[in-house]
Amino acid sequence: MIWACFTGAGPGPLIVCDAGNVNADCYLEILKDGVVTFIDTLLKPAPDADSITVAINDTFLFMHDNAPCHTATKVTTFLKKRHLPTMKWPAQSPNLNPIENLWTDFKERFHARCVHLGLKPSTRAKVLEKCADILRGLWRGQGMELITKLIESMPRRVAAVIAAKGGHTKY
16 A cells, blocks of 8 residues: 655655555554655755745645545544645545546556566565565656646546536546
């Protein structure tokens, strides 16, 4: 199980979860270690910067779906205390989150890399660590072309869901 995020500035952290599933406590740790640290890094100017770009209120919108770990009271309270605006997710909507499209590409590259290395699926610790290393390397090398396309698709995705009244869309 992995968790990752991205922004218009590029890929964020990729966190390899040791547990097979993620509950509210685990997700809260991911948010603390991943999202908050990443946002702080994005907003911190470089020591030699002549100027900085300041985000306005509507430039950052955190997206996650209605999975139980995402909607747990402790998680929503944490996000509100950190003033992280979160997209309101329709209850029965198609998955709007553009990272799902990125996962498809990412998984294909991961499997191709494993085949190239002759790496066979296994639960052995050594193999799992090698897989985690491959995942991290691929994520660090993620280009901006697909990320930019996915971010730019959000207005169309949301409009399609609204037009379909929460029903099926091409996304």
